[in-house]
Amino acid sequence: MKRSIRLAIVGILVAVPSWLLAQERGGDYDHASVGIFADYLSFSPTTPNINFVGFGARTAFNVGHHTQLEAEMAYDFQRSFTTNCSGNCVPGVTFVTTRIRPLTGLFGPKFETPGKIKFFATGKVGFVRFSESSAPVTLGNFGNAVSGVGGPGTHLALYPGAGFEGFWGAFGLRLEAGDEIYLNNGTFHNLRVTFGLQFRF
Secondary structure, three states: OHHHHHHHHHHHHHHHHHHHHHHHHHOOOOOEEEEEEEEEEEEOOOOOOEEEEEEEEEEEEEEEOOEEEEEEEEEEOOOEEEEEEOOOOOOEEEEEEOOEEEEEEEEEEEEEOOOOEEEEEEEEEEEEEEEEOOOOOOHHHHHHHHHOOOOOOEEEEEEEEEEEEEEEOOEEEEEEEEEEEEEOOOEEEEEEEEEEEEEEO
16 A cells, blocks of 8 residues: 555656646646736825725636736725825824725736737726725625625726736736726826736646
8 A cells, every 4th residue: 555655656746747847848828817916006086195005816718829808806905194294284294094995896808929928918997996994904894895896985997007927837927007097077097006926727
């Protein structure tokens, strides 16, 4: 029994590198990809801008050799910022905490160049929802933000963006930047940058 287990382990250790090498040389990664990322959003309607930081996840399905349909969602944490008081107040810097937590959901096509290092451009449509909470970030708060989509504080969002991603076999890194535009009695432009890990299969 022990000998059979050892032979099985040796067989796996020999087969896995061979499989990975075959995938690297001519692997079939033209099905789909998933990823996680850190999210930065410069919220421009306020003065000064509020720089939100959060996390997100995305998934994409290939519809051609260089075209994917991609969906993603990101949740940003509450942030503290400073204001400089002058005029009819005590001069100085004041720290203020915003209770706003943006939740963004986007869907649309992504067009990329061939090769291990790919340049891509994307145009997506979706929503951004601004929820308010002073509680610590938990899965429950995230769930409440998701369940509230469509209610007050939810706005139509458009997102043109571009970036680079590089793959080594099935794993890769992706950097993207774009303009998250939302409509609310006017058009508001907000710089958005994401960076994270990708897995393709």
